[in-house]
Amino acid sequence: GAGVSQSPRYKVTKRGQDVALRCDPISGHVSLYWYRQALGQGPEFLTYFNYEAQQDKSGLPNDRFSAERPEGSISTLTIQRTEQRDSAMYRCASSFGLGTSGYNEQFFGPGTRLTVL
Amino acid sequence: GENVEQHPSTLSVQEGDSAVIKCTYSDSASNYFPWYKQELGKRPQLIIDIRSNVGEKKDQRIAVTLNKTAKHFSLHITETQPEDSAVYFCAAFLKGGSQGNLIFGKGTKLSVKP
Numbered sequence: 001g002a003g004v005s006q007s008p009r010y011k012v013t014k015r016g017q018d019v020a021l022r023c024d025p026i027s028g029h030v031s032l033y034w035y036r037q038a039l040g041q042g043p044e045f046l047t048y049f050n051y052e053a054q055q056d057k058s059g060l061p062n063d064r065f066s067a068e069r070p071e072g073s074i075s076t077l078t079i080q081r082t083e084q085r086d087s088a089m090y091r092c093a094s095s096f097g098l099g100t101s102g103y104n105e106q107f108f109g110p111g112t113r114l115t116v117l
Numbered sequence: 118g119e120n121v122e123q124h125p126s127t128l129s130v131q132e133g134d135s136a137v138i139k140c141t142y143s144d145s146a147s148n149y150f151p152w153y154k155q156e157l158g159k160r161p162q163l164i165i166d167i168r169s170n171v172g173e174k175k176d177q178r179i180a181v182t183l184n185k186t187a188k189h190f191s192l193h194i195t196e197t198q199p200e201d202s203a204v205y206f207c208a209a210f211l212k213g214g215s216q217g218n219l220i221f222g223k224g225t226k227l228s229v230k231p
Contacts, residue, residue, distance in 0.1 A: 033218060033219075040204075040224070041223055041224065042123075042206045042208075042221030042222055042223050042224050043161065043206070043219075043221050044221070045218045045219065045220065045221075048218050056218060058118075059218075091160065091161075105151070105163050105166070106151075106163075106219065107163075108153075108160040108161045108162070109160060110160050111160065
């Protein structure tokens with residue numbers, strides 16, 4: 001079946017503009033995660049959802065970043081008043097769920113490359 | 118919170134040799150340790166994982182070992198091939214409390230020379 005998809009794949013914006021990044025998880029996956037990955041670095045956790053509930057947003061850098069998943073499927077990561085330091089690859093991942101045994105594999109999307117000029 | 122250290126940052130081996138990548142974690146409550154391979158321009162993909170109730174796991178040329186007492190785990194690749202060249206990330210998963218997510222190491226760039 002289809003994997004995790006993200007759109008847009010590339011986004012170039014001017015400093016001060018708002019951007020919305022979309023993630024479409026694998027059908028049936030209840031958990032959805034957002035990461036930021038700088039070049040040459042590992043993914044850095046931002047936030048995650050179980051169904052529509054945001055479980056942990058401790059990784060969001062500041063209050064310009066927010067995320068939602070209103071119907072428990074597609075999620076949007078919004079960055080307001082973008083700054084140059086926000087430039088990075090933003091990846092989402094989904095998993096079937098935490099399950100009773102602890103953890104399920106996270107499947108990553110292709111990412112959105114954000115460039116703030 | 119959890120912190121994951123990964124070494125080395127780069128590793129170059131000859132085809133056919135073995136490669137070992139090591140990671141340490143800080144939170145003894147972490148209970149799941151996956152390894153991801155990321156080829157240039159591609160998304161990270163899981164190659165092997167291990168849970169805290171197991172000491173070693175093998176899958177063909179790849180193996181992972183876990184030492185809970187020392188809080189470190191390692192990836193072993195035997196008979197390396199050029200297609201093993203990629204960046205490898207270890208991660209630790211801490212369930213419960215305010216965290217339910219993966220904390221990644223900074224990655225190891227593996228180059229396998231023919």
